Amino acid sequence: MSTVQGRLRIAVQKSGRLADRSLDLIRDAGLKWVKGHNDLLYRVENYPIDLLRVRDDDIPTFVADRVCDLGIVGENVLEEGKNGGANAAIVMPLGFGRCTLKIATPPTLPYEGPTSLEGLRIATSYPKILRRFLDDNGVAADIVTMRGAVEVAPRLKLAAAICDLVSTGATLEANGLKAQDTVLESQAVLIRSPIAPEPELAELLDSVIERMAGVVSSQG
Ligand code: PRP
Ligand code: ZN
Ligand code: MG
Secondary structure (H helix, E strand, O other): OOOOOOOEEEEEEOOOOOHHHHHHHHHHOOOOEOOOOOOOEEEEOOOOEEEEEEOHHHHHHHHHOOOOOEEEEEHHHHHHHOOOOOOOEEEEEOOOOOEEEEEEEOOOOOOOOHHHHOOOEEEEOOHHHHHHHHHHOOOOOEEEEOOOOHHHOOOOOOOOEEEEEEOOOHHHHHOOOEEEEEEEEEOEEEEEOOOOOOHHHHHHHHHHHHHHHHHHHHOO
8 A cells, every 4th residue: 555655646658559658648748857867767957756657557556556656548448457346537638549459350250230140259458348248149259369469369269259459450460350249448547546535645646637538528
């Protein structure tokens, strides 16, 4: 659990699809920092705030446990990271990082809807979300979890179909896969901890959220 820091912490993705836009938003909200030698932690100069740069998959847990008070993460990662305990709460959608979690199939697999997946093996990095989708559709299928390179699974005969994020569609196309049903629509969201901040930081937390909301609404 968290200890007294005297500083707010915001978790952002260190590298990947959301990394640059997340920092842009925080900068546009008026926070200033200089890149130091510490790659994990950027120290904001004009407020008692630190930016913690981590793997996106770790952000929901960090915020749920109030290791960080706020975080910026994709809904896909947030949804997959949910567990039985108190979870991070969505403050607002941020309007960037849009992507869709989709079922995708090779040309050799006839697909007429989720029931076409019955009894098959499906590769994904999102086993919980996929399982819920299959259950909702009354489909029994095996899920093989891969951390990355999910798109190669059909060619390697690791799986008959995949469930992966689609943004431009270039990855699917390059691998001869066709997008089918949508499992989840996603974009970046601001999340906050279910645990209150240190009392002397509560006002600052509210004002940071307010300023981010102003930036997002000005971007339409
Ligand atoms: C996703 C997904 C594909 C790619 C699809 O990975 O796994 O590899 O993006 O994008 P496209 O439709 O524009 O080709 P992502 O970059 O989110 O991160 P990952 O490293 O966690 O797979
Ligand atoms: Zn990731
Ligand atoms: Mg990928």
